[in-house]
Amino acid sequence: MDSELILKSIARHIALEPREEEIFLKLLQPLKIKRKQFLLHRGEVCRHAVFVNSGCLRGYTIDANGFEHILSFAPTGWWIADMYSYITQEGGYLNIDALEDAQVLQLSKEHQESLFAQVPKFERYYRIITEKSLVSYQLRTLDNLSLTAQDRYLNFCRRYPSLINSIPQKYIASYIGVTPEFLSKMRKDMQKQGLW
């Protein structure tokens, strides 16, 4: 199990003693996922928070007309879960699958509670990363309210530069809330305008 990345990620927010690191690592369950494989289907209970050691996952819904809408990408170094379901332990609304072969570390809800009991500092860690995630969804909400599709795309490129050339364009369209056809046309226009 490769634990270097996750420990580094945690060290940015709280300081752990070797003993505490050990407690934490023992609660994690490594898992390999192939491209297109599902970690979670809508309606299931999300029993784990998942840290991505390598590869890239996505969380998305399917609407009444059968269209996919991507809520989040989780490239290397990110956490992903159906937060609603993880918190309530009721059936969720997200599908989670892999865009590329991936290696992840899973932390079950029970193990997380056990972790909080043994090493209360982790309450702080998860509070802080939840706060940061909250802020990014707030910014995204404001983007959706105030920006044109073109500006949302430019923002996406600034925020996720590593994804632009590593995932199919249609997923970016789905994330920013336009059709793949329209994103294609926008990009063509942007090239003509020299914005690209």
Add this chain to the structure above:
Amino acid sequence: MDSELILKSIARHIALEPREEEIFLKLLQPLKIKRKQFLLHRGEVCRHAVFVNSGCLRGYTIDANGFEHILSFAPTGWWIADMYSYITQEGGYLNIDALEDAQVLQLSKEHQESLFAQVPKFERYYRIITEKSLVSYQLRTLDNLSLTAQDRYLNFCRRYPSLINSIPQKYIASYIGVTPEFLSKMRKDMQKQGLW
């Protein structure tokens, strides 16, 4: 200072001893705000998280064309802040003002840290309410990606029934991401269709 509501609100997530309640309440600073009065201007540092004891506040941005976009309402019993600014203590992007005369309790960032040091349970409380807030922004993001304006309005009515008849309609339009004119037309259509 009226502390009943905030204590009840906290009791839903963590159990406090009388001593701990006392520590907490001493860190709060009560404040009265009149309608249209600002608690925070964009660019300022958000030094307090604010709990609304009575009245209603809103957080919003103004875009490049001068249009307001409401990120959040905070009716009685809710917290509000410019989370980005509160976390980083750098200049924020939100304006916060009162839609009605309000009474609030302010918790400064410094006092919050002091609270965490004295009563670590509060890490848990703020983690949990941040998680819930995160989920609601995730749902809102999915609504923005997948629903028509009419369905976003219907969702708003289900989620904030108390606001529908207590705040000007144009603020609801701003929150769901349409112009006031269009919301007015939608409502008329919905009445014709008998959806209302």
Add this chain to the structure above:
DNA sequence: CGTCTATTTGAATGTACTCAAAAGCGGTGG
């Protein structure tokens, strides 16, 4: 009661979508 703000209404416009089809690209097997 008067004034200021919010809401409604209508016509013209624009941004993004739908549907259909062609072109491009990448992986896999022969």
Add this chain to the structure above:
DNA sequence: CCACCGCTTTTGAGTACATTCAAATAGACG
């Protein structure tokens, strides 16, 4: 190693949802 297949991207024409701008009406607060 090339050819084929499936998936992604591009292109185009027609359409729909929502906006803009302007003006009239309604409503709320001092």
